[in-house]
Amino acid sequence: MSVGIVWDERYAWHDAGRASNSPWAEPYPAFDRPESKRRLFALVEASGLMDHLVRIPARAASEAELGYFHTPDYIERIRALSEAGGGDAGEAAVFGPNGFDIARLAVGGCLEATSAVLSGRLDKAYALVRPCGHHAEPGRGRGFCLFGNTVIAIHHAQAVHGVKRIAVIDWDVHHGNGTQDAFYDSPDVLTISVHQDRYYPVDSGGSEEKGEGSGHGFNINVPLPPGSGHGAYVAAFERIVIPAIDQFAPELIIIACGFDAGMSDPLGRMLCYSETYREMTRQITALASKHCDGRVLICHEGGYSPTYVPFCGLAVLEELVAHRTAVDDPLAAWYARVGGQALQHHQETLIDAIAKGVQRSR
Numbered sequence: 001m002s003v004g005i006v007w008d009e010r011y012a013w014h015d016a017g018r019a020s021n022s023p024w025a026e027p028y029p030a031f032d033r034p035e036s037k038r039r040l041f042a043l044v045e046a047s048g049l050m051d052h053l054v055r056i057p058a059r060a061a062s063e064a065e066l067g068y069f070h071t072p073d074y075i076e077r078i079r080a081l082s083e084a085g086g087g088d089a090g091e092a093a094v095f096g097p098n099g100f101d102i103a104r105l106a107v108g109g110c111l112e113a114t115s116a117v118l119s120g121r122l123d124k125a126y127a128l129v130r131p132c133g134h135h136a137e138p139g140r141g142r143g144f145c146l147f148g149n150t151v152i153a154i155h156h157a158q159a160v161h162g163v164k165r166i167a168v169i170d171w172d173v174h175h176g177n178g179t180q181d182a183f184y185d186s187p188d189v190l191t192i193s194v195h196q197d198r199y200y201p202v203d204s205g206g207s208e209e210k211g212e213g214s215g216h217g218f219n220i221n222v223p224l225p226p227g228s229g230h231g232a233y234v235a236a237f238e239r240i241v242i243p244a245i246d247q248f249a250p251e252l253i254i255i256a257c258g259f260d261a262g263m264s265d266p267l268g269r270m271l272c273y274s275e276t277y278r279e280m281t282r283q284i285t286a287l288a289s290k291h292c293d294g295r296v297l298i299c300h301e302g303g304y305s306p307t308y309v310p311f312c313g314l315a316v317l318e319e320l321v322a323h324r325t326a327v328d329d330p331l332a333a334w335y336a337r338v339g340g341q342a343l344q345h346h347q348e349t350l351i352d353a354i355a356k357g358v359q360r361s362r
């Protein structure tokens with residue numbers, strides 16, 4: 001099993017601005033800070049897992065590649081703002097000096113990971129990039145996201161590598177609205193998002209959003225109530241996500257991987273912990289072995305706990321390479337036992353209703 005990882009120190013230099021600009025609050029940095037990702041990469045190195053990984057160098061995506069998804073006006077606006085020292089790409093997507101180049105490097109990191117997997121050089125790859133991308137729209141950035149990393153990676157897979165059927169599972173705690181919109185009318189890209197109900201964006205991500213035209217039935221949303229934990233996520237996977245991808249029989253599976261459904265996250269209100277991410281990764285890699293020669297691409301999205309994201313990320317990477325390091329998640333034994341971690345009745349009722357709706361729309 002050969003698995004690659006993308007990380008570039010410059011990802012840590014993206015400046016997402018302040019948490020708020022209230023005149024009544026001492027300035028404080030935005031939640032999207034470098035530490036969670038940099039410390040994840042540091043743990044990969046310290047644990048020895050890097051000996052089982054291949055480093056994939058990032059590159060800047062070209063404007064033509066950004067243009068797969070974004071309008072020329074938007075690309076030009078971000079470039080001009082970046083040269084002027086930074087600004088807001090749209091809605092809560094602030095960036096600083098060189099933000100354009102760093103965001104292009106995030107897209108390009110995902111593209112290099114895609115090419116490494118689809119050329120057969122590697123079986124799987126984890127693009128640990130920043131800024132994240134799943135909220136970005138063609139003409140504006142949103143929610144810490146400047147460019148649609150995953151969307152552009154999918155276009156790249158299809159246009160350059162000739163892969164047609166791609167399944168995307170987005171388990172970031174926020175709805176993957178940008179990815180959903182990009183392929184809403186496509187039967188070739190199955191987009192699935194498991195997220196906290198109406199959290200961000202508050203007006204998208206409902207289970208009734210199923211795709212349109214020939215894409216109807218190829219978008220699945222699983223909006224879980226706040227407080228959902230390991231039991232709810234595993235049930236959502238076993239009853240909705242896995243059967244849907246299995247039926248779709250993709251040529252490539254992409255995980256839009258945020259860790260903000262983790263217990264310690266300052267934004268998400270969920271209870272997931274490292275074993276939740278390990279189990280979801282295990283189920284996805286098993287499906288990939290069945291349908292697409294084991295090919296899995298992971299694009300890093302959100303996750304804002306600098307102390308806990310590293311352990312969740314290590315669990316995912318250990319599962320990808322099928323090797324356990326000596327590292328124990330110091331919080332797992334506690335988090336596994338907190339109240340509400342098991343599947344709750346109201347969560348099960350909701351998950352089963354969504355599963356029925358998904359079956360009906362096929």
Ligand SMILES: [Zn+2]
Pocket residue numbers: 172173174258260301302303
């Ligand atoms: Zn998120």
